[in-house]
Amino acid sequence: MNRTTRKSAFDSVDAVLLAAGLLVLAVGQYLAFTAPPDVQQHYLIRILYVHVGAAWTAYLAFFVAMIYAVLYLWKQNPAYDRLSAASAEVGLLFMTLTLFGGMMWARPTWGVYWTWEPKLTTSAILTAFYIGYFLLRQAIEDPEFRAKAAAAAAILGVVNIPINYMSVYWWRSIHQTATFDIINRKVHMDTPMVLAMLVNLVAINIIYVLFLRLKGKVAYCAAQKEDWDE
Amino acid sequence: MRAKYLIGFLIILAAIGYLAWGGLGKSLVYYVLPSEYADNPAKYAGKRVRLGGLVKQGSVHFNPKTLELKFVVTDGVVDIPVEHTGTPPELFKDNQGVVVEGHFEGNVFKGDNLLIKHSESYQAPREGEYTPDEVRKLLEEAK
The missing domain is CATH 2.40.50.140 (Nucleic acid-binding proteins)
Incomplete structure (x- = not known):
């Protein structure tokens, strides 16, 4: 690896994203910890402020992975394949955090860490799908075949998202329906809580973009090494 | 094809299949x-x-x-x-x-x-209702 690549690995855009992400996250956390407690579950509601942000960002990351997958199939540029995989990887990270945070929230409110109800079952399928996506990538050695198979998987994976989102409306579940109801255009939440949730959502999205850029660069270096090794 | 990852992939595929047809079928009528x-x-x-x-x-x-x-x-x-x-x-x-x-x-x-x-609706306690902090304070004062 030459010096110029190493120098450009973490550039000024990344630095700005990191600073902005941490700053907005700090503001979001301040708002979350000063927001009033919920009348029913009191301070347990604070898990919501990161749970919703993590879940939405995971959806976004998987959606972006699909867009890069389509771009790859169209333009045949390996960079799009790397970015698609990078977005799926960050998405899997946020999906894992969503599951973990959700379990921490479910135990004191519902009474169990996990139950096989529709929202949770479809979340488990969504998570397993992207674990499978990375096993598929690892299993195929030919870079072009790997990229094409992965692109097909990344496009297919997005089907999980509307099913997961709509599961609380389509089927009987213990998971509450969306507080930010984009279908009926209603918000079932007090303003300070909405604000705390949205600011945290923005912070997590900035961090997602940063992670996507960094992971894309790491993947670029790895691809170069793979070329040299051959 | 790298065998061990392929095996892992097939296990995941089987797990998804099981969840989708077995687990989801049951949990649809939760x-x-x-x-x-x-x-x-x-x-x-x-x-x-x-x-x-x-x-x-x-x-x-x-x-x-x-x-x-x-x-x-x-x-x-x-x-x-x-x-x-x-x-x-x-x-x-x-x-x-x-x-x-x-x-x-x-x-x-x-x-x-x-x-x-629980519901999807989140609200701060209304005027006159006690928050846990206030309850804690009342308990402290009662000691």
């Missing part, structure tokens, strides 16, 4: 309502069932010494008495949505797991 049970009690006899509904107003009887919890689950049409052992969860109260896991014994539902279905 709970039965009291009136659905009343329509066809024989269908649920002796089986493990999740019963969902609201805790009927004024029906809760809890014995803190024996941890016997008795209440009625209703969907507004049919009422089903539930017997459960254990401390009720924090959010358990009148008119709360609940899902009870257990089985029917005659007309009584014997619960062994009690789940709360």
